[in-house]
Amino acid sequence: MSGLVKETSVPRTADSRAPEGGGFDAPAPMRRVPAKEVRQRRGDRITYAVLCVLVVLLMVPFIWMVSSSLKHDNQVFTVPIQWIPEEFVWSNYADIWERIPMLGYVQNSLYLAVIITCLQVLTGSLAAYGFAKVRFPGRDWLFLGYIATIAVPWQAYMVPQYIMMQRMELTNTFWSLILLQAFGAFGVFLMRQYYMTIPDELCEAARIDGLSEYGIWARVILPLSKPALATLALLTFVNTWNDYMGPFIYLTSNRLWTVQLGLRSFVGQFDAEFAMIMTGSVISVVPILIIFLIGQKHFIEGIATSGMKG
Incomplete structure (x- = not known):
């Protein structure tokens, strides 16, 4: 019929706005992380892990010294090392x-x-x-x-x-x-x-x-x-x-x-x-x-x- 106007449907894209009172939220576009930044993050994690291991190794002698100060003389050089004394000699x-x-x-x-x-x-x-x-x-x-x-x-x-x-x-x-x-x-x-x-x-x-x-x-x-x-x-x-x-x-x-x-x-x-x-x-x-x-x-x-x- 000549009096009718044919409606054409426009496909909805991610940038099109949702109708008021309903619809859906468009997903935020994902940022592509550069390869250089990925390598830097991986290197930072490795560095922190190595530093944590070194800190633990440096603290071992001090921990052993504190533990030995709370023991009797015959318990200081026991093998294997007893990190937590059976009896704390606070005296x-x-x-x-x-x-x-x-x-x-x-x-x-x-x-x-x-x-x-x-x-x-x-x-x-x-x-x-x-x-x-x-x-x-x-x-x-x-x-x-x-x-x-x-x-x-x-x-x-x-x-x-x-x-x-x-x-x-x-x-x-x-x-x-x-x-x-x-x-x-x-x-x-x-x-x-x-x-x-x-x-x-x-x-x-x-x-x-x-x-x-x-x-x-x-x-x-x-x-x-x-x-x-x-x-x-x-x-x-x-x-x-x-x-x-x-x-x-x-x-x-x-x-x-x-x-x-x-x-x-x-x-x-x-x-x-x-x-x-x-x-x-x-x-x-x-x-x-x-x-x-x-x-x-x-x-x-x-x-x-x-x-x-x-």
Whole structure:
């Protein structure tokens, strides 16, 4: 019929809108993940898995030490290893303070670690500022020669150092360890590498404003160097706290012994009290753990940025 208009049906596509009050929601188009991104995700998963395995392996000795500190001596080296003791000997942590003057040993270690850390941070940051921001003839060669001392083993100059301290009558005193460890080439290297990342324009502007070199170091450089300072402080504290040979050579009086020397009290001529040694080791780890937890943010940042510019 000529009066009728023939209706043609339009096929519905995914982009066409559904009628009001009903219909269906169009499925969101799926994004095709690039092959490069897929490989990157797979690589990240593998990296995380490897890191988790390494963390577990690194924690095994510490877990064994804590477990051994809660055992009797004859249970420490059982085969196979008994990770969870049948009987928890909590009395070890109370007896160790009575068996040896543990509190005095901890105080001696803390005193040396704090003093030496403060001195190394002070001297290292000052020397690093001179090598990084002050221009003078032979600066780079002097820095290279100073850093080369890191490669010299301590055993090569151990005897001359002892003779010097003996002639100065500083043996069996804390001063011998403080003076010998107040300076460190590694700290200078670490701080200098971080200072190189600070723009020289800041120092030049401070000089124009009339600041001296010490003022620039104290008011400009140090506030910008908290990560590197925290890194150096933590590394120096841990190294001094765990030092055994230094106190063993220079400290002969029992009242001056550190924690590392004090633990030797449990080693006899024919046997050793291994449970007590492990108990003391756990106690000696606690201060280091606290220091690291407090400064871990700055420590990680300092390690990550100290080698960015040479």
